[in-house]
Structures are given as C-alpha cells and as structure tokens.
Amino acid sequence: MMKISINEIFNKYKILINKEISIYGWVKSNRNSKIGISFISINDGSCFKSIQVIANKDLYNYIDILKINTGYSINVIGKVIISKGEKQNIEIKSRIINILGNIYNSKEYPISSKFHSFEFLRKFPHLRPRTNIFSALSRVRNFIFNRINNFMYKNGFKWIPTPIITSIDTEGNSKLFKVSSLNIYGDEKIKYINDFFCKESFLTVSGQLNLEAYACSLSKVYSLGPVFRAENSNTTKHLSEFWMLELEAAFINLDELINLSINIIKNIYNNLIINLHEDIIFLHKKNNINSDKLFNIINSKYEIIEYKEIIKILNKNNFNIKFNENITSKYENFLLNFFKNILIIKNYPKKIKPFYMKLNDDNLTVSSMDILVPGIGELIGGSVREDRLDFILKSVKENNINLNDYNWYIDLRKYGTVPHSGFGLGFERFISFLTGIKNIKDISPFPRNINNLMF
Numbered sequence: 001m002m003k004i005s006i007n008e009i010f011n012k013y014k015i016l017i018n019k020e021i022s023i024y025g026w027v028k029s030n031r032n033s034k035i036g037i038s039f040i041s042i043n044d045g046s047c048f049k050s051i052q053v054i055a056n057k058d059l060y061n062y063i064d065i066l067k068i069n070t071g072y073s074i075n076v077i078g079k080v081i082i083s084k085g086e087k088q089n090i091e092i093k094s095r096i097i098n099i100l101g102n103i104y105n106s107k108e109y110p111i112s113s114k115f116h117s118f119e120f121l122r123k124f125p126h127l128r129p130r131t132n133i134f135s136a137l138s139r140v141r142n143f144i145f146n147r148i149n150n151f152m153y154k155n156g157f158k159w160i161p162t163p164i165i166t167s168i169d170t171e172g173n174s175k176l177f178k179v180s181s182l183n184i185y186g187d188e189k190i191k192y193i194n195d196f197f198c199k200e201s202f203l204t205v206s207g208q209l210n211l212e213a214y215a216c217s218l219s220k221v222y223s224l225g226p227v228f229r230a231e232n233s234n235t236t237k238h239l240s241e242f243w244m245l246e247l248e249a250a251f252i253n254l255d256e257l258i259n260l261s262i263n264i265i266k267n268i269y270n271n272l273i274i275n276l277h278e279d280i281i282f283l284h285k286k287n288n289i290n291s292d293k294l295f296n297i298i299n300s301k302y303e304i305i306e307y308k309e310i311i312k313i314l315n316k317n318n319f320n321i322k323f324n325e326n327i328t329s330k331y332e333n334f335l336l337n338f339f340k341n342i343l344i345i346k347n348y349p350k351k352i353k354p355f356y357m358k359l360n361d362d363n364l365t366v367s368s369m370d371i372l373v374p375g376i377g378e379l380i381g382g383s384v385r386e387d388r389l390d391f392i393l394k395s396v397k398e399n400n401i402n403l404n405d406y407n408w409y410i411d412l413r414k415y416g417t418v419p420h421s422g423f424g425l426g427f428e429r430f431i432s433f434l435t436g437i438k439n440i441k442d443i444s445p446f447p448r449n450i451n452n453l454m455f
C-alpha cells in the first residue's frame with residue numbers, strides 16, 4: 001500500500017489516477033448526503049489544501065463514518081480519481097476508512113470549524129495549530145527558516161551556534177534573565193561564587209560578540225537561535241523569548257551591510273510567494289494585506305536617511321524631538337506613514353547605541369543602521385563594529401563596562417583587528433511583516449512574555 005502525504009497527491013496526481021493509496025490526517029468537515037454518500041474533507045498539514053474523500057454506504061463501518069466530525073483523525077485507503085465536483089480536480093474514492101481518534105466531546109472542543117479570533121486561540125497554544133491560519137503560518141515559518149539558512153550557506157556564511165547561557169550583557173541594557181542552579185528564593189545571602197558557574201550568569205540577549213570572534217577568522221558567520229529579554233513591555237512587537245538572525249562579516253562597510261540586509265529581505269519574500277503561494281495568499285486575505293502592495297514595497301528602492309535628517313523631518317511635523325533621543329514607536333509609526341516605504345535610518349548618535357558601534361569622524365554619531373518596515377517598526381538593527389583598539393577601550397570606559405569581563409573581546413582588536421559589520425533581524429517580526437499577522441504572540445508557537453508562560 002502506498003502511504004502518501006496529501007501534498008504529494010496534489011503534486012503527482014497525474015501518475016496517481018486510479019492507483020490505490022493510503023493517507024492519514026484530520027477531518028476538516030464531513031458532509032452526509034441523503035443518498036448514502038459522505039464527503040469528508042481531510043488535511044494532514046503537508047499543504048494548504050485538504051483532499052475530499054468519498055465514503056459510500058457500502059463501507060462496513062458506514063454507521064460510524066456518519067459520526068465523523070471536525071477534528072477526528074482517520075486513515076483512508078482508496079483510489080485517486082478525477083473529481084466530478086467543481087471545487088477540486090481530484091478526490092479519493094475510499095475502500096477502507098479507519099477511525100483512529102474521535103473527538104471526546106464535540107461541544108467542548110474549542111477548535112470547531114467556525115471562526116475564532118486570534119485572542120481566543122491564544123488561550124489554546126496546544127490546539128491552535130489545527131486551524132487553517134496556524135498551520136499555514138507554521139509552513140511559512142518553516143520555509144523562512146530553511147530559506148534563511150540556505151541563503152547564508154549559498155553566500156558563504158558559516159553557521160556558528162552561539163551560547164544561550166552567558167556571563168556578558170551584549171546590549172548593556174540590563175534586561176537580563178538570571179540563570180542559577182541555587183534555590184534563590186528567600187535566601188538573601190547568595191553569593192555568585194557559590195553558584196554553578198562561580199559567577200553571575202544569564203540567558204543571552206544576543207550572540208553578536210561571540211560571532212565577532214568567529215568573523216575574525218572565518219570572515220562571514222551567522223547564528224539563528226533564541227535570545228531572551230526581560231522587557232516589561234506587553235506590546236504586539238515584544239516577546240521575552242524570540243529568535244534572531246545575527247550575522248557578522250569582516251571587510252564590509254555600512255553600505256555593503258545595508259545591501260546585504262535588503263537582499264535577504266527580498267530573496268526570502270520572493271521565494272516564499274513562489275513556493276508557498278496558497279499559504280501566503282490565504283494569510284494575506286485573513287489579515288487584510290494587499291499582496292501586490294506588499295510585493296511592491298519589498299521590491300522597490302528603500303529610503304535611506306541619516307538620523308539627523310529624521311530629527312529635522314519629525315520637528316517639521318510638530319514633534320518636539322531632540323538629537324540623542326530614541327526613535328520610539330510613536331515616531332516610527334509617523335515616519336512609516338510619511339514615507340510609505342521601508343525606511344533605513346543610519347548614523348545614530350553614539351549616546352543611544354551600544355558600546356561596540358564604530359564612532360564616526362564627527363565624534364557624535366556611530367556607523368549604524370536600523371531598518372523599519374510598515375506595520376512593524378524596527379525589523380533590523382546593525383552597525384559597523386569599532387575595530388580600533390584605543391577607541392574600543394575608550395568606549396568600554398565611557399559605558400561603565402567592567403573591562404575584566406571583556407578582555408577576550410578586546411583581544412580581537414589587539415590581534416589582527418579588521419573592519420567588520422553585522423546586524424540582527426527579529427525572526428518573529430520578519431514573519432509578522434511578511435504574513436500580516438499583527439501580534440508576534442501569534443507568530444511564536446508558544447509565546448513567552450510578561451505574566452505569560454503557558455506550558
């Protein structure tokens with residue numbers, strides 16, 4: 001018996017016509033006609049489409065088949081035939097239907113075939129993959145993950161698994177989760193020296209500094225993994241645990257870094273819409289996204305503007321913002337509306353950026369860039385790295401960083417330092433941008449944010 005996925009049936013249906021196959025999946029709907037035929041729509045997650053199965057009253061367990069409802073798991077053995085219906089070109093005429101799992105109590109089953117809001121489904125992270133939206137999103141996420149790795153591999157970037165447990169605070173913003181093997185609750189006298197690593201340790205906020213060590217030998221490196229931030233912000237754009245694509249490349253400048261990030265965005269999206277067309281069109285429809293408009297935004301020329309020009313634009317539009325202020329979401333929203341395009345802001349003031357960014361000749365700004373995208377805001381943050389020994393030592397001091405923890409990083413500047421640059425792209429925000437699903441709590445399969453840790 002040929003055990004086959006539904007995706008394979010649709011892809012190879014021409015050679016499968018009149019052949020007997022065996023499929024496994026979950027029932028989307030079961031329509032029983034008066035003349036003793038049931039039409040069962042079944043999906044196995046391998047593709048967007050479900051396949052229609054015809055069950056005739058001659059089947060020995062037809063009485064049980066009549067009871068089959070949304071959510072049942074079944075195995076169907078039958079012939080692939082050309083469909084008489086208009087909705088689909090092929091269907092399965094069943095010879096055997098094995099019921100594998102029923103729905104214990106249909107009335108209590110939260111994922112009935114009716115419409116459910118994102119808010120409602122967030123209460124059921126373990127059941128929501130059964131909806132069309134979350135299964136489409138899962139295939140899209142899987143594609144993007146693979147495509148990113150593929151792009152990096154083809155472009156000569158070497159994958160480096162950077163550590164999750166760390167003793168350093170890369171971004172210098174104290175939004176760190178502690179890691180400890182001690183019973184820290186209720187014991188005020190705990191000393192780090194008695195803890196597992198004999199020092200204070202955290203979940204990483206970024207693998208960038210570790211990547212830099214490898215860029216100083218392999219030239220082009222990247223990581224794609226989880227990072228953790230104890231941010232007290234319950235927004236649609238923040239998670240406490242999110243995934244980040246981080247890359248570091250030696251011998252590239254800010255313009256080359258910007259071009260690389262533009263290429264990644266375009267390459268991933270343009271391949272996504274070819275390969276997962278049905279999924280992506282369905283997601284756009286459900287989230288009121290105009291697919292053509294998004295295509296044009298991604299494939300047009302992006303705006304590249306200096307931070308100091310942005311400040312001028314904001315002030316001309318009655319925002320009272322000063323040099324050295326952060327571009328918060330309020331400003332981001334205005335700017336994205338103003339430009340109606342992907343916006344790259346470069347050369348931010350050194351005061352609002354981390355210690356590792358390369359100081360420009362004006363002594364005020366650093367060679368940096370953030371990429372803002374419509375509907376999301378900041379998607380990418382990156383910079384040229386300070387590669388001059390005396391400058392990095394000065395920056396460490398100015399930022400009140402304990403040099404003892406960063407001696408290894410300083411070594412990279414002492415021994416064969418090179419100009420290099422890198423950036424971080426928020427994986428969930430990227431998927432949110434490409435699919436139109438607005439809240440990244442719906443992008444992460446099991447989201448973690450303040451006051452929320454399910455399972």
Ligand code: 4AD
Pocket residue numbers: 170171205206207208229231237238239240242244246247378379380381382383422423424425426427428429440
């Ligand atoms: O701008 P960030 O903080 O940059 C860094 O961590 C650098 N070390 C990256 C690098 O240069 N290697 O974060 C990078 C991106 C942001 O642009 C945003 O897309 C995403 O990570 N991000 C978040 N995504 C979800 N939830 C959060 N709390 C996020 N914080 C940042």
Ligand code: MG
Pocket residue numbers: 370378380381
């Ligand atoms: Mg940033």
